Amino acid sequence: MKTKHTKQYSMKILYIHQYFNTLEDGGSTRSYWISQELIKNGHEVTMITSTRNKEDHTSIKSIDGISVIYLKAYYNQKMGFLGRLKAYLGFMLKSTITALKQKNIDMVIATSTPLTIGIPALFLKKLKGIPYIFEVRDLWPEVPIQMGALNNWFLRNTALWLEKSIYKNAKHIVALSPGMEEGVLRTGIEQSKVTMIPNMSKIDHFFPRKHNLELMNKYGLKKDNFKLVYFGSMGLSNGIDYILETAKLLKSHTDIDFIFIGYGSMIESFLEYCKTHKLDNIKFLGRFGVEEASELVNFCDASLVTFANIPILYTNSPNKLFDSLSAGKPIIVNSKGWTKTMVETNNCGVYVDPESPEDFVKKILYLKNNPEELVLMGENARKLAESTYDKSILCAQYTKVVEDFFSKK
Known part of the structure; x- marks a missing residue:
């Protein structure tokens, strides 16, 4: 699908993203929105991605103007190291063969x-x-190295060599946070070759509105309880155990609920922890598409954006942070990097010590007992989403990067 545009050229762009999501899939939809902006500006987009389910077969679908090639290369967060490696290499091989078959591609x-x-x-x-x-x-x-998942000397050094090769041969590099940008520059890449474009708020999908009491009742949530929401991946890197320890300390506060939306490799152990410690103040609701997730986040009071206390994770640019800004929710972060600076500078949330559930408890009770401050932080969050991080702003920046560097090729 092409739309009318004023540019003198139109590109055929091949977009490769192993975990591409549509609005119905839930999860990160960054590539979807960037593709929509590229199409709006008169370019064609072909997406190569992996199948959603183990039973799915390779197929081609047209989704909102994007030609999506789904390759049978199943991946699941519960896979061990060897299973993940097999999934990565399988997709790499199939996507390479498929990419080479595409005709008249201008840019990847x-x-x-x-x-x-x-x-x-x-x-x-x-x-x-x-x-x-x-x-x-x-x-x-660097992430799997610091997390202890890439200890093999040969694999580690091969991965480091591959990283430098990919950076060196790229026409341009887009990094999703200041810390990621610094990490790229440390490999010897010049500053002019790197642009920082963080994850995006979606102000037309996550926004403050009247609470959906019917949905609240459906999931057995109390209308007047103070609700903290975590939504997104639930793996080793996400610091969920830290939230659970905090919830255990708040067990006697029957007017505080912890709500989890999403899925991940560690969810079974988290459910077992809650069962063992009889944590009735925690609700795991499952995974949802964007629209229902937005309704659930909207009736919560504050959002949790946590990670394991590992330095490399301070560079993360999590989707839930930007969707929380958009939803007008005060944000509790536990990373010492740029997200801490963001919430403190803009007074749209608080930082908690990642090694102290007691500090977490203290900050939660402060927000609960200071409703005026909670409202102010939520308003500041929404303003920041609208003025700086909305997808309409950042997708336009991304498209300009693509067009600028194509014109210089």
């Missing part, structure tokens, strides 16, 4: 993770001379 956008997503882009550059933009969503392989 490859978005991590995993790092192997850059390999098909490298092949297209080397064999066909097609430039690519590489998007850094996590500093791989």
Whole structure:
């Protein structure tokens, strides 16, 4: 689908994202919105991604103007290291073959993770001379190295070499946070080759409005309880155990609820923890598409954006942070990086010590007992989303990067 535009050229863009999500899928929809902006500006977008379910087969679908090629390369967060490696390599091989078959491609956008997503882009550059933009969503392989998941000397050094090769050969690099940008620059890449465009708020999808009491009743939530929401991935890196320990300390406060929306590799152990400690103040609601997730977040009082206390995770640019801003929710963060600076500078949330559930409890009770401050922080969050981080602003910036560097090729 092409729309009328004023540019003198139109590009055919190949977009490679192993975990591409539509609005119905839930999760990160950044690539969807960037694709929509590129289409609006007169460009064609073909997306290469992986199938949603283990039973799905390779297929091609047209989704809101995007030609989406789903490759049978199933991945699940519960997979162990070898299972994940197999999924990564399987998608890398299939996406490379598929990418090489595409005709008349002008530009490639490859978005991590995993790092192997850059390999098909490298092949297209080397064999066909097609430039690519590489998007850094996590500093791989530094994240798995610091988390202890990449201890093999050969694999670690191969991954570090691959990282530098992908960065070096990219026409341009987009980093999702200041910390990620610094990480790219530390590999020897010049500043002019890197642009920082963080994750995006969606002010027309997450926004303050009247509470959906019917949905609240459906999930057995008390109307007048103080509700804290965590929504997103629930894996080793997300600091969920820290939230659970805090909830245990607040067990006697029957007017405080912790609500979890999403899914992840550790969810079974989290459910077992809650059962063992009889934590009735925690509700795991499951995974939802954007619209229902927005309704659930809207009737909560504050949002939790937590990570394990590992330095490399301070660089994260989590979707839930920006959707929480958009929803007008005060945000509780526990990372010492740029998100701490953001919430404190803009008075749209608070920082809690990642090693102290007691500090977490103290900050939660402060917000609960100071409703005027809670409202002010929520209003500041919404203003920040509207003025700085909305997708309409950042997708336009992204499209300009794509067009500027295509014109220089």
